[in-house]
Amino acid sequence: MTIWREVKIMYDFLLGHYSYWLTIILLCIGLYGIIFKKNLVKKTIGLTILQASVVLYWVSLGSKWGATVPVLDPAYPASDVANYLNPLPHTLMLTAIVVGVATLGVAFALLIATYNRYKTLDEDEILEQIQ
Amino acid sequence: MVAFAGLLIYGSLDLPYRGDADNLMHSQRSITDTVVAGNYFIQEAYNDANTPNMVTVVLGDYRSIDTLGEQVVVFTAGLICLLILRRYRPI
Amino acid sequence: MIWEVELILYMFVIVAAIVALEVKDLLTAVVSLTIFSFTMALLFVAMGGIDVGFTEAVVGAGVTGILFIVALYQTTIRTND
Amino acid sequence: MRTQFESPIVLLGSRLLSPYIMLFGIYVIFHGHYSPGGGFQGGALLASSVILIRLSGGRIVSRLQVREFFTTPLAAIGVIVYFGTGIVSILFGSYFLDYEALPFPGGLDPAALRYYGILVIEIGIGIAVMAILVMIYDHMARGEDYV
Numbered sequence: 001m002t003i004w005r006e007v008k009i010m011y012d013f014l015l016g017h018y019s020y021w022l023t024i025i026l027l028c029i030g031l032y033g034i035i036f037k038k039n040l041v042k043k044t045i046g047l048t049i050l051q052a053s054v055v056l057y058w059v060s061l062g063s064k065w066g067a068t069v070p071v072l073d074p075a076y077p078a079s080d081v082a083n084y085l086n087p088l089p090h091t092l093m094l095t096a097i098v099v100g101v102a103t104l105g106v107a108f109a110l111l112i113a114t115y116n117r118y119k120t121l122d123e124d125e126i127l128e129q130i131q
Numbered sequence: 132m133v134a135f136a137g138l139l140i141y142g143s144l145d146l147p148y149r150g151d152a153d154n155l156m157h158s159q160r161s162i163t164d165t166v167v168a169g170n171y172f173i174q175e176a177y178n179d180a181n182t183p184n185m186v187t188v189v190l191g192d193y194r195s196i197d198t199l200g201e202q203v204v205v206f207t208a209g210l211i212c213l214l215i216l217r218r219y220r221p222i
Numbered sequence: 223m224i225w226e227v228e229l230i231l232y233m234f235v236i237v238a239a240i241v242a243l244e245v246k247d248l249l250t251a252v253v254s255l256t257i258f259s260f261t262m263a264l265l266f267v268a269m270g271g272i273d274v275g276f277t278e279a280v281v282g283a284g285v286t287g288i289l290f291i292v293a294l295y296q297t298t299i300r301t302n303d
Numbered sequence: 304m305r306t307q308f309e310s311p312i313v314l315l316g317s318r319l320l321s322p323y324i325m326l327f328g329i330y331v332i333f334h335g336h337y338s339p340g341g342g343f344q345g346g347a348l349l350a351s352s353v354i355l356i357r358l359s360g361g362r363i364v365s366r367l368q369v370r371e372f373f374t375t376p377l378a379a380i381g382v383i384v385y386f387g388t389g390i391v392s393i394l395f396g397s398y399f400l401d402y403e404a405l406p407f408p409g410g411l412d413p414a415a416l417r418y419y420g421i422l423v424i425e426i427g428i429g430i431a432v433m434a435i436l437v438m439i440y441d442h443m444a445r446g447e448d449y450v
Contacts, residue, residue: 018225022232026236029236037243039302039303041290042243042248044290045242048255049242049243055274056262059269059270059274063270068270069272070270071272085270089271097281097282101282101286111293112293121300122302
């Protein structure tokens with residue numbers, strides 16, 4: 001019977017940690033896009049993926065097993081905190097997404113200004129023209 | 132990049148289980164014996180503001196100065212777009 | 223929190239992210255990024271953050287795609303990688 | 304990448320779809336106390352309904368709906384509504400952005416006053432987010448066409 005207990009512990013460990021690993025893989029994909037891609041639009045796509053992965057990590061920290069969404073329902077009393085999810089990470093990430101879109105607009109403004117001056121979006125060609 | 136991912140995954144092995152209701156951030160009292168903020172928001176949101184949606188209460192009442200700063204950031208981003216992309220007329 | 227659904231959505235998200243970074247055509251990359259954002263919104267809803275999911279579905283799948291398209295319209299579609 | 308052409312079908316479909324998106328945005332702002340929603344989502348929905356007309360109709364048609372001149376003052380009005388609520392709550396003897404001293408008529412208790420204070424703030428957020436997203440789109444789409 002001890003082997004089944006080991007299997008149960010291993011199953012719980014995987015169930016509690018798999019979302020962390022997949023989020024880390026997503027973050028590394030975004031970082032790869034920022035570092036190794038030469039086109040500036042591809043770099044911007046990498047930034048969007050990186051930001052989304054960080055938001056996903058915060059939301060996954062706020063989740064509980066067997067809890068409902070943070071809108072008050074009279075069937076579930078609010079005095080027991082295990083009934084509701086933690087609303088604090090949701091609020092922080094709600095503001096972070098909107099700020100992310102506004103700063104993406106700033107990034108596009110810089111990108112259009114760069115194109116109007118150098119007539120290209122490739123990083124190496126811009127560096128050649130600067131030399 | 133693969134080494135960086137491996138380092139992060141090795142660091143994540145000691146994190147608490149996801150969704151466990153006995154975590155430190157989901158517990159009733161913190162380790163310094165003060166009230167944890169999320170649980171206070173869950174218990175007292177309807178009594179304080181008559182509103183069932185807790186996210187709205189936290190956004191608009193408890194952390195409203197945070198939201199004010201966020202709105203100023205968005206406004207500044209819009210002004211920066213206006214200043215970069217505007218063409219001045221040649222005189 | 224149903225972990226099978228979350229696992230399938232994670233697979234979709236990772237495949238869409240890789241396609242958005244590796245494809246040669248920039249318009250295809252933008253469309254794949256929109257798919258990425260909407261699947262991410264579904265993943266937020268599956269984890270319980272309905273407000274965050276709503277915001278991501280409106281902002282990430284709507285406004286971000288339009289801004290990318292307008293930026294491509296103002297600049298060029300040519301890319302080397 | 305500079306190819307564009309007119310299509311009456313796209314314009315007709317956008318004109319059919321846009322008022323319902325705008326109505327849903329206003330509903331999301333005002334019903335944010337009881338269901339998921341609020342200022343950010345409603346503002347983004349209003350902005351997407353305006354951007355839809357601008358994207359399909361061009362500059363001439365979109366001037367009939369919201370003039371490009373009005374977006375920057377509208378964003379400033381949104382920020383001023385938010386900030387002015389905090390200043391008014393200071394003037395009536397409370398902390399900054401603590402709504403239990405706001406002068407709403409009717410003799411309400413502090414919980415109901417906080418309810419209406421949150422509603423005012425959500426309207427301010429919605430106006431500001433809508434105006435700023437439309438402003439970013441305008442100045443990006445204008446580009447090098449203007450002098």
